[in-house]
Amino acid sequence: MKVGIAGLGVVGAGVVRLLDEHADVLAARIGRPVKVVAVSARDKRKKRDMPKGGWRWYAKAEELAADPEVEVVVELIGGADGTARNLVEAALKAGKGVVTANKAMLAMHGAKLAALAEKNNAPLAFEAAVAGGIPIVKALREGLIGNRIDSITGILNGTCNYILTEMRTTGRDFGEVLAEAQALGYAEADPSFDVDGIDAAHKLAVLTSLAFNTAVDFRAVHVEGIRHVSALDISFAREFGYRIKLLAIARRTAKGIEQRVHPCMVPADTPIAHVDGVFNAVAAAGDYVGPVLFEGRGAGSNPTASAVVADLADLAAGRHAPAFGVPAVKLHPLKAAAMADHVGRFYIRLIVRDQPGVLADVSAVLRDHKISIESLVQRGRAEGDKQPVAVVLISHEAREADMARALKRIAMLRSVLQPPALIRIEQL
CATH class of the missing domain: 3.40.50.720 (NAD(P)-binding Rossmann-like Domain)
Known part of the structure; x- marks a missing residue:
């Protein structure tokens, strides 16, 4: 050929x-x-x-x-x-x-x-x-062809995974680790495509089409990057038993298919939490096969070349299927679930004045928006120290729209000194 x-x-x-x-x-x-x-x-x-x-x-x-x-x-x-x-x-x-x-x-x-x-x-x-040398396209299109796929969850950007891994293992903040990643060639001079989640969102849109037989719809992907994740958040995640990963998630729900890319806290004892450095991973859940996990190098000369040559080998041997698994006319329009309807647990970090009544005010706002608190940690300050303190809340399951409204109200409290930080929790 x-x-x-x-x-x-x-x-x-x-x-x-x-x-x-x-x-x-x-x-x-x-x-x-x-x-x-x-x-x-x-x-x-x-x-x-x-x-x-x-x-x-x-x-x-x-x-x-x-x-x-x-x-x-x-x-x-x-x-x-x-x-x-x-x-x-x-x-x-x-x-x-x-x-x-x-x-x-x-x-x-x-x-x-x-x-x-x-x-x-x-x-x-x-x-x-998608995912460099990991054969996830072939797995979805051929290996899992007999399954109804219910969800896809992936670490699809090695640059972000490297940065978050280094932040966790060294205690350094985002900016310092990003500069190191650029010096090592893991991040571009302009890193926005990677760290703002766009690269992972492109890949997720392709996987969603393969998994759910829908027309590719990048515009339906909710996208957030990792710039706002701090060393403090990494530390609190460890304290609560989580690790922070940038995840790309596509999932069937009663209201349609979710497509979202954003930082997540995942339990530290789950396999995907241990995918570190520049490695990628994709987990799929099928109704007959159950959960499966693919892990490997998601970029670079040799892994990506391996994937290209795998496609060339199929074409040379006369093996090829419709690009997205079914004929293009059968790719139905994506029924997207609105991000506002997402239901899950949330990590919320506040920087506040250490004074009486702060927690009562915050709790009242959450109560008014039907959000209950599962756990709370407040960092104290030394005697005589007038510096602000961190307050961290873990919520029970709540609706995204309710949480957004609550955080908007909390940000307006005089005792809250910075915009609240939010990271979603995924149990996987």
Whole structure:
């Protein structure tokens, strides 16, 4: 099978290396060789960690789609629109298979691309778009095909997981650990895409479609990042028996499907609480299989290249299914459950003046909004110290909208000196 690759960054170079180093074993397993015949990248002279080949080089990625020898186009450029989308659409219209790692493009245009692929009898594969080397797309589309999936819960961003792990193990605050992550190459110079939850939300939108046979709907994802998580919150989480993780959650409810990305406190004795550093994990719950957990490296040259080559192997062997598990016409519109209707337990941290009546005032507001307190911790102060103190509350189950209204009222109390911090608790 003859392949054209657009984008020769760390992942593209990894794909070329893997296909070269494992050429014989891949040919034996697939039944025929897979060979790169054409490439496209911005700088032809740039040194890359990959073997040199006699490929045709295209200055414009879209030209790969017009190359009559190329059977499958691998898109590793990135970005929801622009060159990446133009290339993928051109390749599918030309009847060529497409393998992509582009979660942003799939999150924004997945249903349309799936329909275009089917119209032109051209396979569209994207194992590498979600959780790097973890084969979660194949698991949902094939391994768990006999199950009704009730929930997907994932750690889908290695940068955030690394930062939260370092905050927990070193006691440092977000800004200091972020700077270290940038120095080590785990975070970009502009980290917003990762730390504000957008990357994880793109991936969740794709997983939701696969799990629930819905059209991809990124706009329905509730997204929060980790900038507001403090070392103090990490410390309190430990005291209550939790660890803080940025989770991506899709779940069936009576009012529709929840899609949400935000920091969560998870019990410290659960498997997902022990997924640390840059690792990713995805837990799925099916009605027949029960809970299953997949864990591995969610990014990087080799793990992502492994996922790309897995898709290439399927296409070379003639194995391919509809992109999102069912024909595009059967992807029904997502019935989204409003975040305001979410019901769960909450961690609330307040910074207050240490004076009589503060707890009574806060409790009165929570009572008025039908929120009961499960546990409370107040940090005292030394004699003569006039510094503010932290008060932490763990609620019983409450409705998101009620909690939001209560916190708005609490923030207006004269004794409360900072906006309340809220982290949702997930029992998993």
